[in-house]
Every structure is written in structure tokens, then in C-alpha cells.
Amino acid sequence: MARITKEEVLHVARLARLELSEAEVAKFQEQLSDILEAISKVSELDLSDVPPTAHPLEIENAWAEDVPRPCLSEDEVFANAPDRSGDYFRTPPA
Amino acid sequence: MIDTLRLTAEGAKELLDKKEVSGAELFAAYAGREDEYNAFLHRCGDPGGDGIPIAIKDIIGTKGIPTTAGSKILENYVPVYDATVIANCKAHGLRILGKTNTDEFAMGSSTENSAYGPACNPWDLSRVPGGSGGGSAAAVSGGLAPWALGSDTGGSIKQPAALCGHVGLRPTYGTVSRYGVVSFASSLDQVGPVAKNVRDCAYLYSIISGRDANDSTTVDVPAVELPTAEDLKGLRIGVPKEMNGVAGIEPGVTAAVSRALELAESLGASVEECSLPRSVDYGVACYYLVAPAEASANLSRYDGVRYGLRVDGDDFREMIMRTRDAGFGDEPKRRIMIGTYALSSGYYDAYYGTAQKVRTVIRREHEELFQRFDVIVSPTSPTVAFPIGAKIDDPVAMYMNDVLTIPSCMAGLPGLNIPCGLSEGLPVGLQLIGPQFAENALFRMAHALEQAIGFDVVPERLR
Numbered sequence: 001m002a003r004i005t006k007e008e009v010l011h012v013a014r015l016a017r018l019e020l021s022e023a024e025v026a027k028f029q030e031q032l033s034d035i036l037e038a039i040s041k042v043s044e045l046d047l048s049d050v051p052p053t054a055h056p057l058e059i060e061n062a063w064a065e066d067v068p069r070p071c072l073s074e075d076e077v078f079a080n081a082p083d084r085s086g087d088y089f090r091t092p093p094a
Numbered sequence: 095m096i097d098t099l100r101l102t103a104e105g106a107k108e109l110l111d112k113k114e115v116s117g118a119e120l121f122a123a124y125a126g127r128e129d130e131y132n133a134f135l136h137r138c139g140d141p142g143g144d145g146i147p148i149a150i151k152d153i154i155g156t157k158g159i160p161t162t163a164g165s166k167i168l169e170n171y172v173p174v175y176d177a178t179v180i181a182n183c184k185a186h187g188l189r190i191l192g193k194t195n196t197d198e199f200a201m202g203s204s205t206e207n208s209a210y211g212p213a214c215n216p217w218d219l220s221r222v223p224g225g226s227g228g229g230s231a232a233a234v235s236g237g238l239a240p241w242a243l244g245s246d247t248g249g250s251i252k253q254p255a256a257l258c259g260h261v262g263l264r265p266t267y268g269t270v271s272r273y274g275v276v277s278f279a280s281s282l283d284q285v286g287p288v289a290k291n292v293r294d295c296a297y298l299y300s301i302i303s304g305r306d307a308n309d310s311t312t313v314d315v316p317a318v319e320l321p322t323a324e325d326l327k328g329l330r331i332g333v334p335k336e337m338n339g340v341a342g343i344e345p346g347v348t349a350a351v352s353r354a355l356e357l358a359e360s361l362g363a364s365v366e367e368c369s370l371p372r373s374v375d376y377g378v379a380c381y382y383l384v385a386p387a388e389a390s391a392n393l394s395r396y397d398g399v400r401y402g403l404r405v406d407g408d409d410f411r412e413m414i415m416r417t418r419d420a421g422f423g424d425e426p427k428r429r430i431m432i433g434t435y436a437l438s439s440g441y442y443d444a445y446y447g448t449a450q451k452v453r454t455v456i457r458r459e460h461e462e463l464f465q466r467f468d469v470i471v472s473p474t475s476p477t478v479a480f481p482i483g484a485k486i487d488d489p490v491a492m493y494m495n496d497v498l499t500i501p502s503c504m505a506g507l508p509g510l511n512i513p514c515g516l517s518e519g520l521p522v523g524l525q526l527i528g529p530q531f532a533e534n535a536l537f538r539m540a541h542a543l544e545q546a547i548g549f550d551v552v553p554e555r556l557r
Contacts, residue, residue, distance in 0.1 A: 005528050009431070014432040016390060017397070018427060019415035027424075028431065031489055035432055038490050041379040041447045045372065045455065050449030053457055055311070056267040056506020057530070062310035076174040080401035089399050093412040 003033040096123040099237035099552045103294040106146050106240050117144035117189070118228060121146050121260065124239055131232035132213045133224065133529045136160050137192035145187025149239035151230045152193035153461050154181050154285065155274040159234030163276040164196040164208040164226075166394050167403045167421025177274025179285050186219075191239050196227030199393065200250050202226050203495040206443060206486050207425040214482065215258060217520055217553040221479040222297045224254030230288045231258040236241050241382045242288040243300055246281050248381050249474075251500025254418045255511040256523020258473035260551050261295045261540070262288045264499075266530045267506035268313045269391055270429060271301075271306035279388035280311075282381075282503055290551050291539040293510065299533060319534045321541035324381050327362035332467035333357070335367050336374035343476040346517025351473050354524050356512040356547045358471075363539075367472070368463055373456045373501035380456065381500045382493055383436050383449035393426060428489060457505040464529040468541055474523035502527045510536045511550040514551050521549075532535045 013020045035061065058093045074087065084092040096115060109115045115227035121140040124147050129137070135152050138159060138389045145553075155161050155173040158179070162168045176184070197207035198465075205228030207211040213228040215221040216236035223232040227244035231254035234242050244251040246264035255262030263286045270285045287298035300318035329515065333355065338348065359365050398404035407413035422430070436445035463470055476498060485492045502509050507527055514524040524543070528536045550557075 003312070004435075008435075012431045012435050012438070013440060016413050016430045017394075017411070017418055018413075018422070018430065019419040020427075021419075022216070028428065031428060032431060032435070034490050035382065035428065035493075036435070037433075038451075038493070039339075039379040039382045042376060042383060042452050043444065045376065047448060047451040047455070050451040050454050052447065053453040054450060056457070056504075057313065059268070059311070059313060064307060064310070072174060079174050080171055082398060082404035083403075087388060092410050092413045093398055094408060 004036060029059060096120065098123050098127060098131060099556055101240060102290050103146050103240040104297065109189055110144055110146070116512060121147050121189060121191070125240050129238060130219065131236050132211055133194055133217055133229045133232035133236060133238055134192040135162060135195050135210050137162070138190050141189050143187055143189055143392035145193045148188045149178065149191045149194050149230055149241065149242035151227050151244050152196050153245045153276045153422055154179060154243055155276065156190060156193065159190065159193060161193065161276070162196040162534040163200070163422065164210065165423065165426070168208045169403065171401055175272070176272060178271035178306045180274065182302050194227070194233050194242060197226035197425065199276065199389070199426050200226040200245055200247055201389070201425045201429055203249065203253060204480065204485065205229060207226070207423060209423050212482055215479045217259065218479065220481055221520070222257065222481065222482050224257035224475070226250040227254045227288065229461050231255060233289060234260055234288050235382065235551065237556070241290065241294050243302070244288045245283060245285045246503070247282045247385060248503050249496045251288060251476050252499050252511040252523070252525060253508050255288060256442065257479040257521065259513040259521030259549065259553070260290055261290065261292055262511045263287065263295050263299055263533070264503065264509045265303060265533060266508045267511050268311050269303045269315045269531070271309040271312050273306055273308035277392040280412060281387040281434050282385060282394065286488065292537055292544050293320050295510070315461055316531055316534065319537070321537040323538040323542045324545055325362045326358055326539060328361040329436065329469065330467045331358055331363050331365045332368040332470040333365060334370040334374070334470055334472060336370055340374060340476065340497055343473060344478065344517060347473045347476065347478065350515030350522035351393040351524055353407060354543060354547060355471065358543060361542055361546055368467065369505050370463065373459045374492060374497065376452050377456060377501040377504060378497050379492055380449045380452040380504060381496070382432070382446050384453060384504070385448045386429040386433035387436050388433070390430045390437065393413050395431055396421060446464055453504050456476070456501055460502065460505045460507060468528070468535060470527045474499060474525040478517050478520035478522060498525060506530060508533050508536055510540050512544055513539045513548065513551065514547055519554065
């Protein structure tokens, strides 16, 4: 199993919105390679006729009555917001 | 004088009912005890009332009480609503002693991944209490709480209970609401009880379990019975040879488990070897694909916009990337990146898709065994508590701690740890796995065995 490259670490970090320092990139390149090598073991099995499991219980369609219920107040919703402008969460420009 | 090291929740309730202690005295007995384990991240004042005190893993949202998930990214987060399990506890009068230490986002097996420093083991302060729920485990074992709530994704209730020498249940998936609980891997996360004995464990499970309109993955749960059984007549125990023979199981662990199995036979159970060939071999690899994949999606919500840490940047994207770099520790970063990689274009089928199929293989292997057995038994952890720092620089070695707890989690099965003896002066845990919704059967068996084993849950250095 090939080790992952520095470019791949940076690519994945970008996809995951993580800004990594140079030192972190080097460390994670090593560690992620080790982890990927260990978990690639799943490809050893013949799974051609096996369906996937996404959820451990066989339940489907959990219906709920469509009735209004009390919800959080605006002040509660914004209580933990780093920045607020009226009814909006304020962020730096996109 | 209240002996917080020995007093069970049931015992505490009796003292309260008979008015031998007041609610305030009982709360103060726990709250006044020094926390030499870094078990708590936050301790609460007495909210009043006459109920039994309880400690809560800091993964579980508590209205008005900080909930950090062991992460800097939630350092100042104070929930504006209670998780359903907290509402259930309050409805039974339970009073929150505080929020317990955890590996960051419950990702770890030693509590060393907590952003607020590791918790330590009441049996030996130089050793880990297990993880991720090491704080709840240390609090219960060290006399800081009669019982606690934990959460378990791949072993975070069972393994700390094993390493600290008490009882912990990972319930059947879907029996306990996840509403208001910080999400790690949603198809695996389950909240469960941490207790000094099996009856307390069953009692707490009865309080927190049940269908919840706010969590559509919950289902109706059979009525919980407090166990009284003292024999195991007719019980069929399967002992998967792979789970009792994988490399790395310490001889002292094997010996304690063998003695417990002999006791089970003497109580009337039949004990027979069986096999889970692929579940054990492929369980860890399967878990460390599925859980990080789900985690990478769940943790995308920490973006510095609605709650949690924000580190400023010149534009929106820079703000998010800086926030996440500063707020997450190494283990969440590793898992987010593994998950992102496994789900990314070109790799999805080879990694995540394959892992989901392996999950089916694991589920089927367990289902087949439960046609012949009522319960399957193994050590909970291959080792006793290891020294703080021993595995922290080797993520793969740390992941292998979970080799025995993971397979049943992947299959959504309930698993119970009871202490079964000592090895090198440290507790050894016995893992009992049942079919889905078989909690009552697990409680009965565990209660009978617990009586026969007679393990003293008070750490030797505190007696």
C-alpha cells in the first residue's frame, strides 16, 4: 500500500476545511499513511454478494404527527453565536 | 458518614427514602470530595431536591451547564436545551454533580485526547482510566459519583468500566435517545449507564431508555427488569475463540476471564467455544472507516458561525479554516481527514462502501451465533489499564485497544462489562454480548455472576 503524499494530505485538509501548519502536514502524512494501511484490510474479503449496512436496526419511515411544537426563542438560538447582527449570524465576507 | 466509594445508587435512594440523609447531605458528600483524577471538567452546585446525584459525560448537552465534548472548539459552549437523557434524569429527580472528562469528541481509548488534560485511573494514578469515558469511569470508581452517564461508539463505556473495575452498559442501538448529545458517528453512538453494580446499571438504563420523538432512530424498548437472579440454569454461553485468543491479550486477563467462565458453569450455564472469524479480524478496520467517515460529516458543523470557537480571518473560508485548525486537537483532525479521504471521489467504493459491506458480514456472523447462544463472552479489553503516555504517539496501537469491543458495536448489539478479577493489582473486565434488545437477559446473567465473583469495586489504594 502506497504511502500518501504531502499533496494528498493538503488536498484532504482543504476538503475538510483544516488549515494545517507545515509541522502538522509532516506528522499527519506519517500517521494517516499508517492508519490507511491498517484499515485497507477491509479490501481483503470477497464481498461481491454482500449488501451494505448503513444502520444497525431494520427500521424505516419513522413517522411523526405534523403538528406545531414550541421551539427555541431567537435569543436562545443566538445565545452561543460568536457574532450576531439582528436576526442574522454575522460572518466575514465570503 | 456517607461512604461514597461503596454507596450504590440504590443504597443512596434507600437512605433518602428513609430520611436517614437529606438530599443536601448526600449531594455534598460527593461534591465535597477532592477530584484527584481530573475526572470532572466542570462541577455543579447543588440544584436542590431530594434525588440521587449523578455525573454526566461532557458529550451530553445540559441546559445552562457548559458542554465542551473535551474540545477547545466548544470551550465556551453552554447548551440552551437539555438532551433527552438529561430531561429523563431530571424527571426522576436525579441531580447533576458535574460534567466528566472525555477524549475530544469521544475519540479515544484513554482520555488522553481530552483538550483539558488526561483523566487518571483511581486504582493507579499513573495509568489511564480508559476512554473515551474515562472521566465518568474515574468519578464512579473514585467515589465522586454514585453512578454516571457515558456514551459508547466503539467501546467508550465498556472499556473504561473494564479498566476502572465497575459496570457499564452499551445499550442496543436505538434504545436510548441521542437528541442533544454531541454527535461523533451517528450510526454507532449510544448513551448508556456507568454504575457500581448491575442493579444500578439496570435502574439507570430504565430511566434513560425509550422511544423519543426527537430522535427518529429510537424504538420502543422492552420493560426493564431489575435483576435478582442468582443462578444461570439453562443459559447458553458462547466463547468466540478469536475474541479470547487474539494477539495481545495479557495472560492475567485470560486467567481472570477463564475463572469467571468456570464460575458461570458452576452456576448452571453451559459454556461452549464458538467462532467469529471475520468480525474480530476485520472489525477494527471496518470501524475506523465507518466512524471517521460519519465523524467527518458530523464535525463539519463546527464552522465558527452559529456556536463554538471563532478565529477571525479576512474572508469566510479563512475564518473557518483557522477556527477548525485552532479548535480541533490531533485526534479529531486525523479522523476528519481519514473520513474525508474515505468518502472522497474515487475512493468511496474502495473504502467507505467496502466497510459498509464488512459491517453486514459482522452483523450476520453475530446473528448466526445467537441462534445457538444466549450470550457471548470475552475479555472487554485485551489489557489492564496501561500507563499514561504509553500509546499516545501511535494512533494505530491505540486503535487496537478496541479490538474486542468494536465488533458488537458495528452490529448494534448490547454489551455489558462487569469486573471479574484482578491482574497485577488492576481490574479485568468481562464483556457480555447479547442479541438486540436482550438487556434484561444480560442484567440477569451479569447479576448472578457478580454475586458469585464478589469483586470489590473500591480501588485497593482507597480501602
